[in-house]
Amino acid sequence: MDLTKSSVAGLLATFMAASAFAQSASNESSLLVAAREEQAAVIASLEKMVLIESGSNDIEGLEEMARYSQDRLQALGAATERVPATNGQAPGLVKGVFKGNGKLRVMLIAHMDTVYRQGILDVEPYRREGNKLFGPGIADDKGGIAVVLHSLAILQKSGWNDYETLTVLFDPDEEIGSPGSGAIIAQLGSENDVVLSYEPSPAKSIAQDEGVLLSAAGTAQIKLVVTGRAAHAGAAHAEGRNALIELAHQLVQTRDLAETIPGAQLNWTTANGGTARNQIPGRAEAGSDVRFTRQGAAEELLAAIRSKVNENPLIPDTQSEVSMEIMRPMFVAGEKGLKLAQLAKSIYAELDSGTLEEETTREMPGPNAPGRNLLLIPETTGGTDAGFAASSGKPAVLESMGLAGWGYHAKNEFIEIDSIVPRLYLTSRMLVELGKRASAGDPL
Numbered sequence: 328m329d330l331t332k333s334s335v336a337g338l339l340a341t342f343m344a345a346s347a348f349a350q351s352a353s354n355e356s357s358l359l360v361a362a363r364e365e366q367a368a369v370i371a372s373l374e375k376m377v378l379i380e381s382g383s384n385d386i387e388g389l390e391e392m393a394r395y396s397q398d399r400l401q402a403l404g405a406a407t408e409r410v411p412a413t414n415g416q417a418p419g420l421v422k423g424v425f426k427g428n429g430k431l432r433v434m435l436i437a438h439m440d441t442v443y444r445q446g447i448l449d450v451e452p453y454r455r456e457g458n459k460l461f462g463p464g465i466a467d468d469k470g471g472i473a474v475v476l477h478s479l480a481i482l483q484k485s486g487w488n489d490y491e492t493l494t495v496l497f498d499p500d501e502e503i504g505s506p507g508s509g510a511i512i513a514q515l516g517s518e519n520d521v522v523l524s525y526e527p528s529p530a531k532s533i534a535q536d537e538g539v540l541l542s543a544a545g546t547a548q549i550k551l552v553v554t555g556r557a558a559h560a561g562a563a564h565a566e567g568r569n570a571l572i573e574l575a576h577q578l579v580q581t582r583d584l585a586e587t588i589p590g591a592q593l594n595w596t597t598a599n600g601g602t603a604r605n606q607i608p609g610r611a612e613a614g615s616d617v618r619f620t621r622q623g624a625a626e627e628l629l630a631a632i633r634s635k636v637n638e639n640p641l642i643p644d645t646q647s648e649v650s651m652e653i654m655r656p657m658f659v660a661g662e663k664g665l666k667l668a669q670l671a672k673s674i675y676a677e678l679d680s681g682t683l684e685e686e687t688t689r690e691m692p693g694p695n696a697p698g699r700n701l702l703l704i705p706e707t708t709g710g711t712d713a714g715f716a717a718s719s720g721k722p723a724v725l726e727s728m729g730l731a732g733w734g735y736h737a738k739n740e741f742i743e744i745d746s747i748v749p750r751l752y753l754t755s756r757m758l759v760e761l762g763k764r765a766s767a768g769d770p771l
C-alpha cells in the first residue's frame with residue numbers, strides 16, 4: 328500500500344499547513360471528565376458481555392448479545408429494530424437510530440460475534456490483572472460495542488443533539504465474513520456521511536501507541552473446476568481423461584501467478600477429485616484463499632489464471648473453468664477517511680498535553696502536537712466490515728475506534744484499561760466536532 332502511505336504524508340502536510348480550528352477548552356474538558364466518570368461503567372459492561380459467549384455459530388449466545396445490546400440502545404433513547412440478515416440467519420443485526428437537530432448523518436458499527444467455541448470461558452475466564460482485563464472477545468469486539476454505548480451515554484448526558492441521524496449497527500457474523508450482514512452494512516453506509524468502525528486498536532504494550540486503521544485487505548476465493556472423462560481404471564483407462572492429473576498440473580502452473588500482480592495474493596487451499604479407486608476421475612476441483620490490497624487486483628489475478636489455464640493444458644480433451652467470488656471488499660480509508668484519521672490524531676494530541684483542564688479558549692492542537700500519540704496504521708491483512716461500509720464510495724470511513732487490546736483470535740485476549748478513557752473521549756469529541764462541521768456545511 329505505497330499509495331496509501333504517500334497520501335498519508337501528503338495529507339499530513341496539508342493538514343499542518345491549514346490552520347487549526349478553534350474550540351472552547353471547557354467544552355472538551357467536560358467530555359474528558361465525563362469519560363473518566365464513565366470508566367467503571369464500561370468495565371461493568373465489558374464483564375457482562377464477555378460472560379455472554381457468542382461465537383459466530385452460537386445462535387443462542389448471539390441472541391442474548393443482540394437482546395442485551397438492543398436493550399442498551401433503547402435505554403439510551405434509540406428507536407431500535409432487529410434487521411433480518413440477508414441469509415436468514417438468526418439473530419439478525421441490531422440497529423438503533425437516534426434523531427437530532429443538526430445535519431450530520433453518521434453510523435457507528437461493531438460486531439457481536441467472536442471466534443471462540445462454546446465453553447471457552449471455562450478455560451479462559453474473565454479476569455483483571457493490573458492494567459489488563461482478560462476475556463474471550465473482550466477486545467474483538469465487545470470493547471467496540473462498549474465504546475459505542477458509553478460514548479453515546481456521555482454525549483446524551485451532555486445534551487448533544489447536533490446531528491440529523493446517528494445510526495448504530497451491531498452485526499452477528501463479522502468473524503465469518505459477514506455473509507448475512509455485508510450488503511446491509513454497505514447499503515446503510517451509503518446513506519451516511521461518516522462511518523466509524525469499532526474493531527480494536529493494537530495494544531500499547533505491543534505497538535507502543537494506540538491507533539486507527541487506514542486499510543485492510545479484501546478477500547475472495549477463486550475456484551478451478553476441471554472436467555475430464557470418467558473411465559474404468561483397469562479395463563479402459565485409455566478412454567478416460569484424468570481430471571485429477573489436469574487439476575494438479577493447473578495448480579502447479581498457476582500457484583505463483585499472484586507474484587506478478589501488485590496487491591494480489593493467492594494460495595490454493597482445498598482440492599478434491601475422484602470418487603472411486605478403480606475409476607479415472609472425470610471431475611476435480613480446487614479452491615483458494617485470495618487477498619487483495621489494490622482495487623482490481625483480484626480481477627487481474629482471475630484473468631491471469633484463466634489465460635494460463637487455457638493456453639497450457641496437460642491432458643487433451645479436458646476443460647478447466649475458473650471462477651471467482653469476492654467475499655469481502657477491501658477497505659481503503661482514502662482521502663475522506665484520512666481526514667477522519669487526522670481529526671482523530673488531533674483529538675488524541677489534546678490528551679496528556681496538560682492544557683486540557685484550562686478553562687480558556689484555545690486552538691485544537693495539530694496532529695503532531697505533543698500529547699498522546701495516535702498511530703495511523705497503514706494496513707492489515709485481516710478483514711473488516713469497514714470494507715462493506717465504504718464500498719459505495721460515499722461515506723468517509725475510519726476503522727479501529729474500539730479499545731486497545733491484543734490476543735484476539737488467539738489466547739488470553741485482553742484490553743488495556745488505560746485505553747478506555749481516551750477511546751471514549753475520541754468518539755465523543757469526534758462526533759461533536761463532525762456534527763459542528765456538518766452543520767457548517769461539510770462534516771469533513
Ligand SMILES: [Zn+2]
Pocket residue numbers: 438467468501526527
Ligand atoms: Zn473483529
